[in-house]
Amino acid sequence: MIELSNISKTFGQTTVLDDISLKVKSASRTAIVGPSGSGKTTLLRILAGFDTPDAGQITLRDRVLFDQNTFIPAHERGIGFVPQEGALFPHMKVGDNIAYGLKGSKEENRRHVAELMELVSLDTRLASHWPHEISGGQQQRVALARALAQKPALMLLDEPFSALDTGLRAATRKATADLLEQAGVASILVTHDQQEALSFASQIAVIRNGRFTQVGSPGEVYSRPVDEETALFLGDALIFPAQVSGGVARCCLGNIPVSNPEHTGERRIMLRPEQIMMTTAHQQPLAMISEVDFTGHLSTLTLTSPAWPTALQVKTLSQQHWQKGTSVSVTVTGHACVLAA
Ligand SMILES: Nc1ncnc2c1ncn2[C@@H]1O[C@H](COP(=O)(O)OP(=O)(O)OP(=O)(O)O)[C@@H](O)[C@H]1O
Numbered sequence: 237m238i239e240l241s242n243i244s245k246t247f248g249q250t251t252v253l254d255d256i257s258l259k260v261k262s263a264s265r266t267a268i269v270g271p272s273g274s275g276k277t278t279l280l281r282i283l284a285g286f287d288t289p290d291a292g293q294i295t296l297r298d299r300v301l302f303d304q305n306t307f308i309p310a311h312e313r314g315i316g317f318v319p320q321e322g323a324l325f326p327h328m329k330v331g332d333n334i335a336y337g338l339k340g341s342k343e344e345n346r347r348h349v350a351e352l353m354e355l356v357s358l359d360t361r362l363a364s365h366w367p368h369e370i371s372g373g374q375q376q377r378v379a380l381a382r383a384l385a386q387k388p389a390l391m392l393l394d395e396p397f398s399a400l401d402t403g404l405r406a407a408t409r410k411a412t413a414d415l416l417e418q419a420g421v422a423s424i425l426v427t428h429d430q431q432e433a434l435s436f437a438s439q440i441a442v443i444r445n446g447r448f449t450q451v452g453s454p455g456e457v458y459s460r461p462v463d464e465e466t467a468l469f470l471g472d473a474l475i476f477p478a479q480v481s482g483g484v485a486r487c488c489l490g491n492i493p494v495s496n497p498e499h500t501g502e503r504r505i506m507l508r509p510e511q512i513m514m515t516t517a518h519q520q521p522l523a524m525i526s527e528v529d530f531t532g533h534l535s536t537l538t539l540t541s542p543a544w545p546t547a548l549q550v551k552t553l554s555q556q557h558w559q560k561g562t563s564v565s566v567t568v569t570g571h572a573c574v575l576a577a
């Protein structure tokens with residue numbers, strides 16, 4: 237429904253977006269994840285119409301928003317934007333911020349504002365406060381309510397939950413996702429938080445240095461990342477060498493089936509920590525716990541074995557019997573992913 241084709245953007249000598257293309261379906265949720273400075277905000281600003289790309293095309297529901305000859309201004313795009321910071325008009329009370337751009341009567345707008353505040357879990361009494369009188373997390377939710385009030389076809393969210401603490405963050409994310417879905421609004425969420433991305437979106441686009449390194453479903457990008465950097469960006473991973481042929485990786489943990497058998501030879505393979513099972517029942521292959529880093533619910537164990545070229549670090553649910561010096565058997569479930577050379 238929204239389609240970006242070959243978007244590039246340069247600031248001075250720096251190429252910030254390098255030939256980016258992306259499709260977002262109606263009423264779907266996409267998350268863009270990538271390190272700081274990779275071009276995420278620039279991309280959203282270009283979509284919203286606050287910045288102009290150097291080249292490329294943007295269409296929304298078959299309407300050209302940008303190409304060589306076209307530039308539709310931001311307020312005519314039907315795209316909502318919740319920016320990373322500084323979203324509210326400081327000289328307007330919270331309620332007026334949300335009502336900004338609403339066309340109804342004063343009474344209709346007041347009711348509408350109250351509904352929107354409830355949707356984003358804000359106390360309606362805050363409507364008469366100034367933006368500086370509410371917290372950062374509340375300000376983010378006001379910005380979200382204001383963007384929703386416009387009933388956009390597409391909502392752009394630039395780290396909208398970053399000022400919220402963990403519990404409220406998860407609840408607001410869920411509420412926002414449900415809300416957008418009910419309203420049939422497609423959304424693009426930018427976040428540093430890979431767990432947030434994986435849980436929010438049906439499509440994940442991983443950006444690095446102004447290019448998408450991978451676009452796919454959460455399951456795909458998590459289990460079958462294209463390269464090591466993408467793998468580590470999306471969560472904890474065990475990465476080690478293997479000899480791959482005939483759909484099997486031969487490595488220190490035995491023979492493991494691979495999910496992408498087209499890559500063969502001397503390779504590096506990846507497993508996620510939840511694929512590693514450890515028991516104190518002594519079957520092969522055997523390893524010893526040489527270090528335990530206890531962090532509460534999870535512990536990181538360093539496993540060594542004379543048969544292995546390197547030590548492996550495994551994040552696992554904490555267990556009292558995981559002690560330094562304990563011998564364990566290690567087995568693997570599922571498939572290994574062969575990383576691009
Ligand atoms: N108006 C501008 N003029 C010059 N350089 C800019 C401008 N806007 C962004 N940049 C540069 O473009 C690069 C990408 O910036 P952008 O804000 O898109 O990154 P980001 O991925 O959103 O990062 P973060 O996760 O820290 O928010 C940065 O190197 C930044 O300095």
Ligand SMILES: [Mg+2]
Pocket residue numbers: 276277278320394
């Ligand atoms: Mg940014």
